[in-house]
């Protein structure tokens with residue numbers, strides 16, 4: 575029997591774990607939204623593995639949030655859970671105040687919370703449009719605004735990183751790839767692109783670094799139907815030159831690196847982490 579390829583993954587087989595992270599973020603305080611599931615959970619655990627204390631935001635399922643915090647504490651850091659609907663201004667403000675009250679400071683925000691509510695344009699309701707825009711785009715605005723205010727308040731007092739604060743916006747390949755049947759989701763991610771760039775431009779003189787990660791297809795509940803069966807997985811592979819679905823850890827470890835001082839000169843960038851999905855794979859055989 576031949577050994578499986580290093581990046582082998584399939585509907586039932588996750589790719590092997592990535593190498594452990596060095597302690598890039600010791601002493602830093604990080605808040606991750608939507609961190610009791612999927613990508614957010616992996617980001618929170620990667621930041622903890624790299625030495626940061628973490629706040630695990632959730633809106634429902636506190637048990638899952640507590641489980642993430644418990645695993646994070648296994649890396650020797652402090653971790654606490656914070657309930658807030660990121661689309662609710664008062665709840666977001668309260669969450670940031672509680673976080674700073676508990677940890678004394680904020681150094682990193684990963685604005686990750688997001689959802690889909692798919693429909694063709696003939697059937698998409700205004701409620702579906704508003705819900706996705708409120709959580710995915712307005713939620714990131716509210717959290718980024720609160721984080722920036724805190725970073726500015728702290729000024730140069732922190733001394734744990736070259737930047738005075740770092741924000742990662744969880745975008746998507748759909749900030750550049752149009753997506754029929756998902757006009758609300760694609761619009762929210764396109765909005766995140768220019769929100770992130772505009773904020774990065776505005777806040778760079780304060781030495782606040784703001785960037786995005788644009789995941790491709792990552793194995794999480796949000797896109798379960800796209801990978802759960804062999805037929806769906808095989809169909810998905812037509813869009814991914816690297817030949818496997820992404821695992822949440824693929825995004826978590828990149829997020830930890832992106833907020834580290836190795837990336838101190840990365841400002842206003844979107845890093846696509848997508849196995850080549852944005853390479854227009856349909857043109858690989860001459861279009």
Ligand code: NAD
Nearest residue numbers: 608611612613633659660686687688746789791792794796
């Ligand atoms: P997921 O469903 O596993 O996680 C989404 C998280 O957001 C959950 O914890 C959920 O409770 C939380 N959330 C939803 N509404 C919220 C609200 N109002 N307030 C606070 N939290 C809320 O899905 P995921 O794949 O981990 O998605 C995380 C992010 O990654 C999203 O922004 C998504 O758009 C983005 N993304 C995912 C993929 C993918 O293939 N999985 C690809 C590109 C981008």
